[in-house]
Amino acid sequence: MERVELAGALRENLPLKSQVEAASGVTLSDCYQCGKCSAGCPVAFAMDYTPRQVIRLLQLGLGEEALKSHTPWLCASCQACYTRCPREVNLPRLMEAVRQEARRRGMINEKKVVIFDQAFLSSVERYGRAHEMGLMVQYNLQSGQPFKDALLAPPLLLKGKISPIPAKIKNVAEVKNIFARARAKGGGQH
Amino acid sequence: MKYAYYPGCSLEATAKEYNQSAKIVARHLGVELWEIPDWSCCGATAAHNNDHLLSLALPARNLALAEAEGLDVAVPCAACFNRLRAAEAAVRESESMRATISEIIGRDYRATNRTRAFLDVMVNEVGLEKIKEQVVKPLAGLKLAAYYGCLLVRPPELTAFDDPEDPMTMDRLVLALGGEAVSWSYKTECCGGSLATARTDIGVRMIFQILRHARDAGAEGIVTACPLCFLNLDMRQGQAAASQGEQFNLPIFYFTELMGIALGYAPKALGLTSHFVNPIPLLEAREILRHPATRRETA
Ligand code: SF4
Ligand code: SF4
Ligand code: SF4
Numbered sequence: 453m454e455r456v457e458l459a460g461a462l463r464e465n466l467p468l469k470s471q472v473e474a475a476s477g478v479t480l481s482d483c484y485q486c487g488k489c490s491a492g493c494p495v496a497f498a499m500d501y502t503p504r505q506v507i508r509l510l511q512l513g514l515g516e517e518a519l520k521s522h523t524p525w526l527c528a529s530c531q532a533c534y535t536r537c538p539r540e541v542n543l544p545r546l547m548e549a550v551r552q553e554a555r556r557r558g559m560i561n562e563k564k565v566v567i568f569d570q571a572f573l574s575s576v577e578r579y580g581r582a583h584e585m586g587l588m589v590q591y592n593l594q595s596g597q598p599f600k601d602a603l604l605a606p607p608l609l610l611k612g613k614i615s616p617i618p619a620k621i622k623n624v625a626e627v628k629n630i631f632a633r634a635r636a637k638g639g640g641q642h
Numbered sequence: 643m644k645y646a647y648y649p650g651c652s653l654e655a656t657a658k659e660y661n662q663s664a665k666i667v668a669r670h671l672g673v674e675l676w677e678i679p680d681w682s683c684c685g686a687t688a689a690h691n692n693d694h695l696l697s698l699a700l701p702a703r704n705l706a707l708a709e710a711e712g713l714d715v716a717v718p719c720a721a722c723f724n725r726l727r728a729a730e731a732a733v734r735e736s737e738s739m740r741a742t743i744s745e746i747i748g749r750d751y752r753a754t755n756r757t758r759a760f761l762d763v764m765v766n767e768v769g770l771e772k773i774k775e776q777v778v779k780p781l782a783g784l785k786l787a788a789y790y791g792c793l794l795v796r797p798p799e800l801t802a803f804d805d806p807e808d809p810m811t812m813d814r815l816v817l818a819l820g821g822e823a824v825s826w827s828y829k830t831e832c833c834g835g836s837l838a839t840a841r842t843d844i845g846v847r848m849i850f851q852i853l854r855h856a857r858d859a860g861a862e863g864i865v866t867a868c869p870l871c872f873l874n875l876d877m878r879q880g881q882a883a884a885s886q887g888e889q890f891n892l893p894i895f896y897f898t899e900l901m902g903i904a905l906g907y908a909p910k911a912l913g914l915t916s917h918f919v920n921p922i923p924l925l926e927a928r929e930i931l932r933h934p935a936t937r938r939e940t941a
Contacts, residue, residue, distance in 0.1 A: 494832045494851075498844045526844065529687060530832030531796035535806045548691060564840040572688035576700070580682040582651040604877060611916040613656045626748065627682045630703060633746040634696040 468515035468553070476549035482539045483507045489533030489543055499523040503533055503543050506550070524551040525562035577631045580621030643767065645716035645758070646708035647675035648726065650869075651683050652719055656877075657869030659913025663898035664718050664760055666912060670776065670905050671768045675716065678707050684725040687836055698739075699746040701729040706744075706751035718760040718898070720794040720868035721835075726757040727800045759794060761867045761897060762803040765811050770818040778906040780820025783928045786895075787824050787861035788812035789852065791871040792832040806830065812865055812897055819904040826859035828852050833874045842881075849874050849882040853890050862924055863893040865900055872896060876918045893921030903930065 473480055483504075490502035501509065501521045509518040518524075527547040534542050560566055575583045608614045621627065653661035668675050685700035705726060708715045717723040733740045733753040744750050764773070790809045798806040807830065813823035831852055838845025853875065856864050866872045876894040883890045894917065902912040903925065914921055925931050 494834070494848055495837070495844065497847070498841075526837070526841070528792075528832050528835055528837050529690070530792035530835075532792065532830070532832065535796050535798060551691070562841070565837075568836060568840045569688040569691050572686065573692065573696075576683045576685060576689075580680075581654075582683050582686065607918065608656065608877075613658060613916060619651075619654055621680050621682055623680050623682075626703065627700075629748060630699050630746055631696065633748075634693055634699055637695055637742070637746070 468519075469510055469513060472510060472515070472546065472549045472553060475552065476542065476545040478542050478546045478549075480507060480511050483511065483537075483541050484539060486538065488536050488538065489541070492532045492536055494530060494532065495526050495528055499526055503527070503547070507541070507543070507546070510546075510550075518550055519554045519557065519559055520561070521550075522561045523547070524554065525560075525565050527551075575618070577628060578624075579618045580624045580627040581619050583618035643672060644674040644676060644713060645763065646711060646713040646755075647677045648681055648684075648704055648708075648715050648717045648722060649677065650717070650719040650722040652869035652873075656873050657719070657896075659916055660718055660869055660872070660896045660898060663896055663902045663907075663912040666907055667764070667898050667901045667905060670902075670907075671764070671772065673716075673763065673768060676711065676713060678704055678715075681707070684722045686721055686725065690725065690728075695742070695746060697725065698729045698732050699743055701726040702733065702743045702751050703747045703749065705730060705753070705755065705757065706747060706749040709751060709753075709755045710749075712755070714756045714758055716758050716760050716763045718867070718869075720759070720791060721870055723757065723759045724793040724800060730757050731800060759801070759803060759867070761794070761811055761815075764897075764901070765815050766803065770814060773815070773901065774818045777819060777904045778934070779904055779930055779932075780934060781816070781900060781904055781928075781930055782820050782934075784821040784924075784930060785824055785860055785862045786816050786821055786900075787826050787856035787859060787864045788816060788829055789856070789864045789866050789871060789875070790830050791866070791868050792830060792835075794867055795830060812867065815897055816865060816900070819900055821900070824856075824859045824861045826855055826861070828855040831855075833871050835870055835874075838874050838878060845874065846878060846882040846885045849878055850886050850888075853879060853882060853892055854886075854888070857890060857892060861892070863895055863921065865895045865897050867897055879919055891919060893917065893919050893924050895921060 487504050490496055490504040493503050496502050501523050506518050506523050524547040529544045534544055649661050681704050685697050689697040689700055730753045733743055795801050795804050795806045795809045804811045816823040834845035834848040872894055879890055899912045899914055909922055
């Protein structure tokens with residue numbers, strides 16, 4: 453972390469801080485930094501900042517640093533931290549709010565996570581259901597790793613567990629409408 | 643006992659054995675499943691990550707279809723269960739959210755019906771006593787680790803049918819089926835979910851830890867209630883083990899498959915032949931597939 457002048461950073465970053473609070477419904481000052489969330493986080497080993505540290509950065513007004521972190525992108529949304537937090541800080545929602553703000557600013561730290569989500573949603577919008585085979589192919593191509601998990605595909609096909617043909621629902625127009633109307637409403641905040 | 647049945651996308655593809663076995667055991671135990679006609683995807687984590695309204699509206703469409711029929715919904719997929727419950731709670735708690743969601747899905751939805759995990763329906767509605775009475779091939783001598791993962795029991799205000807830290811529903815079911823449930827500390831640890839696809843390097847380490855702790859606790863197999871947990875532990879088991887220079891041979895089961903076996907159905911009918919880690923040798927070694935009367939040991 454580069455050196456920062458705290459008082460100035462505090463003033464400058466106030467909008468980001470309150471923005472993330474509003475989007476997530478989390479009051480940052482609720483967290484008293486006990487570290488219980490990070491102790492139980494199953495992805496902590498792969499994170500640059502632990503979940504507790506992400507909150508600390510935001511509390512200190514160092515939101516930029518939190519936006520640059522990979523942590524919000526790696527959060528598996530497993531709810532362990534939220535379930536255990538003595539202050540009921542909804543960390544998974546906070547992580548999402550940080551992630552959405554980062555994305556809004558074009559700071560996508562884990563492109564593969566985003567590509568996967570987008571591939572999933574476009575499948576649902578098109579067919580009304582998730583098409584696992586198409587999803588794998590689209591994800592692999594767009595993430596530039598065409599042969600990823602290639603060894604797993606043939607046995608899956610053989611066991612009839614994935615199909616090259618998507619299962620399309622009859623009333624796919626209704627699902628398309630749900631996407632359109634949710635979009636028109638701006639998706640709502642998290 | 644009649645429920646609207648929401649299988650979810652996985653149960654038509656990678657988790658087809660979960661679908662097959664769930665339907666078989668439901669029929670056996672007198673639970674009628676009315677599959678929601680033309681059901682659509684719940685949006686899973688992807689919608690949840692990207693768009694709050696979408697993540698509530700997609701499951702709500704299915705709930706509305708069931709509500710119109712006056713039925714509670716039984717959901718085998720833990721991830722779907724979690725998303726359906728979230729939509730139900732949001733609509734129940736806020737009149738304005740109810741109006742917004744109804745508008746988006748173009749259907750009236752008032753959340754008068756309830757979403758239940760299929761596991762919850764089996765253990766708490768059908769009941770362990772009734773299941774026990776029907777067991778003809780007890781899982782005698784089989785040591786299993788009940789693995790709940792995250793979304794089935796967390797966050798507790800959404801899931802609310804078992805303890806979020808030390809759930810016991812599946813453990814009690816294993817006992818009722820005549821098996822043994824090992825005590826272990828990873829029963830609710832997250833398997834990484836879709837992270838295993840997007841960041842396989844991270845996912846396989848999480849999967850490895852779960853497998854290792856189950857084995858070290860003395861389990862010979864793992865029982866799950868989620869298609870994604872199952873896929874990660876079964877299909878990626880070889881990858882996960884190899885990444886740490888180890889080898890496991892831990893069959894993974896859906897709880898419905900184990901119920902089916904104990905109720906006397908053939909492994910093939912239940913879909914046990916399409917697993918990556920073949921579970922049949924273990925069942926044979928414990929002589930579970932033979933009629934108890936012809937077994938060497940007494941159950
Ligand atoms: S567990 Fe809660 S209070 Fe403790 S550090 Fe984490 S968020 Fe803060
Ligand atoms: S929800 Fe995210 S931050 Fe919280 S414990 Fe799970 S992975 Fe870690
Ligand atoms: S969690 Fe998965 S499989 Fe289940 S409906 Fe939702 S997307 Fe489809």
